[in-house]
Amino acid sequence: MKPFDYIRPATLAEAVTEAARPGSAYLAGGTNMLDLMKVGAAAPERLVDITRLPGLDAVEWLPDGGVRIGALVRNSDLAYDARFAASFPMVAEALLSGASAQLRNAATVGGNLMQRTRCAYFQDPASACNRRESGSGCDARDGENRMHAVLGFTEHCIAVHASDFCVPLVALGAEVEVESSDGKRTIPIDELHLLPGDTPQMETALRRGELITGVKLPAGAAAFSGHARYLKLRERTSYAFAVVSAAAALQIEDGRIAEARIALGGVAAKPWRAAEAEASLVGIEPSQPAFARAGEIALASAHPSGANAFKIELARRIVTRVLTRALEGTPERMPALPGSPFAARPDKTSGVAHV
Amino acid sequence: MSEQMSPERMSPETQTTFPRHVRHGSNSGQPVSRRDGRLKVTGAATYAADNHPEGLLHAVIATSTIARGRVRSLDVEAAKAHPGVVEVITPANRMPLHHDPNEKMPPFGFRVEVLQDDTVRYVNQPIAVVVAETLEAATEGVRLLAPRYEEEDARTGLDNGLRHEAQSVGVGAPGTVSFGDLDAGLKGAARVTEGDYSTPPQYHNAMEPHAVVAEWDGDTVTIDMPNQALRMSAASYAAYFGIPAENVLIRSPFLGGGFGSKAILNGPQILGILAARQLGRPVKLVLTRAQMYGPVGHRGRTWQKLRLGTGDDGKLTALHHHSIGATSSFDDFVEPAANASLMLYESPAIRVEHEGLRLDIGTPGPMRAPGEASGSASLEIAMDEAAEACGMDPLAFRLANYAETQPGTGKPFSSKALRECYEQGAAAFGWAGRPLEAGTMRDENGFLVGWGMGTAVFPCPQFPAEARATLRADGTALVETGGADMGQGAWTALAQLAAESLGLDLDKVEFHSGRSDLPDGGVAGGSGHTASAGQALSNAGGDVIARLTELATGDPDSPLFGAGNIGVVAAEGRLHRRDDETRSQSYADILARAGQKELVGTGKSGRDPASAEAFAMHSHGAVFAEVKIDPNLMQVRVSRLVGAFAAGRIINPKLVRSQYYGGMIWGISFALQEEAVADRRTGRIMNADLAEYHVPVNADVPRMEAILVPEEDPRVSPLGIKGVGEIGVTGTVGAIANAVWHATGIRVRNYPIRIEDLLRRR
Ligand SMILES: Cc1cc2nc3c(=O)[nH]c(=O)nc-3n(C[C@H](O)[C@H](O)[C@H](O)COP(=O)(O)OP(=O)(O)OC[C@H]3O[C@@H](n4cnc5c(N)ncnc54)[C@H](O)[C@@H]3O)c2cc1C
Ligand code: SF4
Numbered sequence A: 001m002k003p004f005d006y007i008r009p010a011t012l013a014e015a016v017t018e019a020a021r022p023g024s025a026y027l028a029g030g031t032n033m034l035d036l037m038k039v040g041a042a043a044p045e046r047l048v049d050i051t052r053l054p055g056l057d058a059v060e061w062l063p064d065g066g067v068r069i070g071a072l073v074r075n076s077d078l079a080y081d082a083r084f085a086a087s088f089p090m091v092a093e094a095l096l097s098g099a100s101a102q103l104r105n106a107a108t109v110g111g112n113l114m115q116r117t118r119c120a121y122f123q124d125p126a127s128a129c130n131r132r133e134s135g136s137g138c139d140a141r142d143g144e145n146r147m148h149a150v151l152g153f154t155e156h157c158i159a160v161h162a163s164d165f166c167v168p169l170v171a172l173g174a175e176v177e178v179e180s181s182d183g184k185r186t187i188p189i190d191e192l193h194l195l196p197g198d199t200p201q202m203e204t205a206l207r208r209g210e211l212i213t214g215v216k217l218p219a220g221a222a223a224f225s226g227h228a229r230y231l232k233l234r235e236r237t238s239y240a241f242a243v244v245s246a247a248a249a250l251q252i253e254d255g256r257i258a259e260a261r262i263a264l265g266g267v268a269a270k271p272w273r274a275a276e277a278e279a280s281l282v283g284i285e286p287s288q289p290a291f292a293r294a295g296e297i298a299l300a301s302a303h304p305s306g307a308n309a310f311k312i313e314l315a316r317r318i319v320t321r322v323l324t325r326a327l328e329g330t331p332e333r334m335p336a337l338p339g340s341p342f343a344a345r346p347d348k349t350s351g352v353a354h355v
Numbered sequence B: 001m002s003e004q005m006s007p008e009r010m011s012p013e014t015q016t017t018f019p020r021h022v023r024h025g026s027n028s029g030q031p032v033s034r035r036d037g038r039l040k041v042t043g044a045a046t047y048a049a050d051n052h053p054e055g056l057l058h059a060v061i062a063t064s065t066i067a068r069g070r071v072r073s074l075d076v077e078a079a080k081a082h083p084g085v086v087e088v089i090t091p092a093n094r095m096p097l098h099h100d101p102n103e104k105m106p107p108f109g110f111r112v113e114v115l116q117d118d119t120v121r122y123v124n125q126p127i128a129v130v131v132a133e134t135l136e137a138a139t140e141g142v143r144l145l146a147p148r149y150e151e152e153d154a155r156t157g158l159d160n161g162l163r164h165e166a167q168s169v170g171v172g173a174p175g176t177v178s179f180g181d182l183d184a185g186l187k188g189a190a191r192v193t194e195g196d197y198s199t200p201p202q203y204h205n206a207m208e209p210h211a212v213v214a215e216w217d218g219d220t221v222t223i224d225m226p227n228q229a230l231r232m233s234a235a236s237y238a239a240y241f242g243i244p245a246e247n248v249l250i251r252s253p254f255l256g257g258g259f260g261s262k263a264i265l266n267g268p269q270i271l272g273i274l275a276a277r278q279l280g281r282p283v284k285l286v287l288t289r290a291q292m293y294g295p296v297g298h299r300g301r302t303w304q305k306l307r308l309g310t311g312d313d314g315k316l317t318a319l320h321h322h323s324i325g326a327t328s329s330f331d332d333f334v335e336p337a338a339n340a341s342l343m344l345y346e347s348p349a350i351r352v353e354h355e356g357l358r359l360d361i362g363t364p365g366p367m368r369a370p371g372e373a374s375g376s377a378s379l380e381i382a383m384d385e386a387a388e389a390c391g392m393d394p395l396a397f398r399l400a401n402y403a404e405t406q407p408g409t410g411k412p413f414s415s416k417a418l419r420e421c422y423e424q425g426a427a428a429f430g431w432a433g434r435p436l437e438a439g440t441m442r443d444e445n446g447f448l449v450g451w452g453m454g455t456a457v458f459p460c461p462q463f464p465a466e467a468r469a470t471l472r473a474d475g476t477a478l479v480e481t482g483g484a485d486m487g488q489g490a491w492t493a494l495a496q497l498a499a500e501s502l503g504l505d506l507d508k509v510e511f512h513s514g515r516s517d518l519p520d521g522g523v524a525g526g527s528g529h530t531a532s533a534g535q536a537l538s539n540a541g542g543d544v545i546a547r548l549t550e551l552a553t554g555d556p557d558s559p560l561f562g563a564g565n566i567g568v569v570a571a572e573g574r575l576h577r578r579d580d581e582t583r584s585q586s587y588a589d590i591l592a593r594a595g596q597k598e599l600v601g602t603g604k605s606g607r608d609p610a611s612a613e614a615f616a617m618h619s620h621g622a623v624f625a626e627v628k629i630d631p632n633l634m635q636v637r638v639s640r641l642v643g644a645f646a647a648g649r650i651i652n653p654k655l656v657r658s659q660y661y662g663g664m665i666w667g668i669s670f671a672l673q674e675e676a677v678a679d680r681r682t683g684r685i686m687n688a689d690l691a692e693y694h695v696p697v698n699a700d701v702p703r704m705e706a707i708l709v710p711e712e713d714p715r716v717s718p719l720g721i722k723g724v725g726e727i728g729v730t731g732t733v734g735a736i737a738n739a740v741w742h743a744t745g746i747r748v749r750n751y752p753i754r755i756e757d758l759l760r761r762r
Helices: A012-022 A033-039 A073-081 A082-087 A089-096 A101-106 A110-116 A166-171 A218-224 A275-281 A288-298 A309-328 B038-039 B075-083 B135-144 B181-189 B230-241 B267-279 B337-342 B372-390 B394-400 B418-429 B490-502 B529-555 B585-595 B609-616 B655-672 B732-744 B755-759
Strands: A005-007 A025-029 A047-048 A059-061 A067-071 A173-179 A183-188 A211-217 A228-233 A244-253 A256-265 B057-063 B069-073 B083-087 B127-130 B147-152 B164-166 B176-179 B191-199 B211-217 B220-224 B250-251 B283-286 B302-310 B317-329 B351-358 B447-457 B463-473 B477-480 B508-512 B568-571 B574-577 B580-586 B598-603 B618-629 B636-646 B705-707
Touching: A005 B164, A005 B211, A012 A025, A012 A047, A012 A173, A012 A211, A012 A218, A025 A033, A033 A173, A047 A183, A047 B568, A059 A082, A059 A101, A059 B508, A067 A082, A067 B038, A073 A082, A073 A101, A073 A110, A082 A089, A089 A166, A089 A228, A089 A244, A110 B083, A166 A228, A166 A244, A166 A256, A218 A244, A218 A256, A218 B069, A218 B176, A228 A309, A244 A309, A256 A275, A256 A288, A256 A309, A275 A288, A309 B755, B057 B135, B057 B267, B075 B083, B075 B135, B075 B302, B083 B135, B083 B267, B127 B135, B127 B636, B181 B302, B181 B317, B191 B372, B220 B230, B220 B267, B267 B283, B302 B337, B302 B372, B317 B337, B317 B372, B337 B351, B372 B447, B372 B732, B394 B418, B394 B447, B394 B477, B418 B447, B418 B463, B418 B618, B418 B636, B447 B636, B447 B732, B477 B490, B490 B508, B490 B529, B529 B574, B529 B585, B529 B598, B574 B585, B618 B655, B618 B732, B636 B655, B636 B732, B655 B705, B655 B732
Parallel strands: A005 A047, A025 A047, B057 B283, B220 B250, B317 B351, B477 B508, B636 B705
Antiparallel strands: A059 A067, A067 A211, A173 A183, A173 A211, A228 A244, A244 A256, B057 B127, B069 B147, B083 B127, B164 B351, B176 B351, B191 B302, B211 B220, B211 B283, B302 B317, B447 B618, B463 B477, B463 B598, B568 B574, B574 B580, B618 B636
């Protein structure tokens, strides 16, 4: 591993100043950053460890009913925060469907948002990758790409963003609070991750040195809590990234859908909000044909980027299914296999609290 | 270091809390818990890389990122300039070896890459070794080498590899075997079913990667490494370094998994030992997870074709199994997949054929059930397809084709309780209610349900092995053999056999193993370790008892005096007159009266050649699988597995069950998950880590049942032990694939079965 400087600033001001220097990178839980450094896909000159910064590890409830999650809150702590999980059940379900217990204990909220793509060519320094090294090419395009994007990709990059957490967040319209020496700003999470276009090396809207300090969920997001699910298809029952995943949330009034939220994971370089599919459901009575149509609409612009046409059909079906699950209602307890098709139906007796 | 490892810790003094599992005067056959279990869960068990001799240097191998070509340059200067780097070993300065690494070293010595030249033959081939004061410095030194290559097109698949007839497959089995008239069998068949099947490359992903710590003292060397074949390896390393075999001491008290990979001599280990010799300091070399994908063997990819002719009675008229196995460009290990068809079913005509396909990959090697796993994975689907074509229940079809004698040769089996396995497995599973048709079963949640089965089989070799037993003045014993515990429980099962033969309680027996300076424990492979080393230990114990008997029955003052013709029985530390149990004498007493401080016995094992010639010898089993599949998303989950196995005498049912469970879990892995994905342009494996190279997690493992079907077999060996380590993988893979068909009506013939295989066609 290339030698690097390691600094552990005590204040936020110090952290953002250090991080603004070229060659710096933040280190949070390290579950992604350190792996990339070990395989040589990332080689920062300076690691700015933010884990000791004060004030970033709380889940705060705002007077209006919204919630602010500090960037250093651990994935598992957030998922097991009872009030949070009750208000935003599909966020908790998504978190618990990710990685393994050990990883979730280490991974932070900010780190999860900022995790890099799992594209194998991105992680292999011997391969050409526009995202890792601008202009070098994209070895995934004619390579092993069955897990790659079906939406929003370009010939320059076909990678997907692999986070589960971000999928319900984008569905619920979360906002990301960031801070740098230039001050603070707020970015809608839908605008945090960028589609590749012809600049795949630009992965997010963060400017150099900008630190995510927290994520805010608006008060209105809790109104979906009765009908909110996350569904994730993976190649083993647990401890695998999504082939395709989806979050769906409904508000039902007088037998009709008053509001709908749908987002997909594992299909694009960003968590994919399916706004048109949502719109197609508003005001109608929930039904299987309506959900199937929503699935069609959500994937209308999809096409294969390689040997992955199956993901399009799969994504349609997952949208339909997760809407069905959301309609059935949020289970009282977290299913034993969060996000899994095998979590079966909402079961009020056999759910377990831990996975 | 490993003096405080295990043998000492395993001694009776520190093992007093072990439960006494003795019934009818014997430890054997009892479900004794692992004697090393506590050491392992408390972290007290030392593995090779836990050793840090004084003055230790760290070596890291630089591996190639291309599959074929030449290393044009290495920036040795830059690496050497890095603080802490002591030496960079390349073909230019690598000390000479006494054996040409391009020559094989029988019996199991493959051609290895130890920096003999600048040729690159596969991805992850060692191309240099950086040795430094710290692991970090060596790692960075490797990066600074920044190799440049002259690259040639990589041969990575059927379309560009070189096909050739395989003269021999596995480690020396014939590549083509033919019985009867295949064409006539096919012509005379009422129907012929055929299909193309494939199995992917799989890599040994033992928890513990290959590791070596080597320390030279003049012309002798002490090597800490996980090793499944201590004596054989010691001799091979000695040959590489031109020293007598007894100058090599290998210590391998525990292995964190072997699976065949650690039975074979590989380049990286030699390089670690070489670095220590060249630099005159102890060296540690540990492979990274990614480096395990290349230089240390793997289960080679196969492309198989099966043709089955069946008559109106549902009996096979012909069985044709053809397999292409990927091997390296420079050596041969062709997966003996088709040979599975020689072991299982009766047919008047059988032909098995193998071809090799030369690719730019590391040479494959044995991996848990080599050949039997890949071959039965395909054969069992083919059998299911034939059963379907005949309109027969898959179990009834297999029973109709039950081989009463070895297919082709007609040799009798030494024992074969497969019928009982079928019966007991089917009963426990509830197979009787299975609908013939596919796609008809649903569970209460609406999931598709499918039931499938497969036959399990594995040969039961017995290798030459030696052991020593020393009875001490206090009536306790020391027993020794250079065996290997890869986690299967040799520390326990072998000690049980020794205790039984000595008529001693287990906690009166100190067991030493895992060192090459002990009597040769043979190879811990081929599922033959307990049968081999165990028999040797048992014979050594028997030898002690025979000598002891002589002392006692010849001593006029012994209560056993003159019992020579009647005989004595050894139990609980005493010899008893066979006809009068009240007349007995303790071992300690016998030794004391004879004025002996100790009594040493030795034992050997090896199969009786006449028996080997006369009989076919296998372990058998039947595996029944249930899968549940989301009817729409098509994610598959194995929900139930029942295996019934007959494997001769069972020494420790608890450990044996664990072996079956482990094998069956590997079956899940093989059927649904495991695959090394190589980029077809470069040959680089794109998922060489445990996040992306999938093996089952706990949530993938269903309720399992392993039934131990009783079987007595005095022909395989006096103790009647067969083997249990590998058989669980076989049968299971096909059973799961067949269950997937039964749930969906979709035949997937390529492993692993993936979502898109099922999604596409619905
Ligand atoms: C084996 C494995 C399996 C996994 N499976 C899943 C899965 O199924 N689903 C899933 O969603 N995820 C999965 N992950 C990814 C995991 O969720 C992320 O690695 C983790 O969330 C990253 O958080 P961290 O705190 O460890 O980040 P780090 O590794 O410390 O950092 C990750 C990136 O974020 C940047 N960063 C961190 N914090 C901030 C901040 N506050 N502001 C700005 N930038 C920041 C870092 O500079 C770095 O680039 C898996 C990871 C592994 C290793
Ligand atoms: S898909 Fe994107 S991340 Fe992957 S190799 Fe191509 S450019 Fe790089």
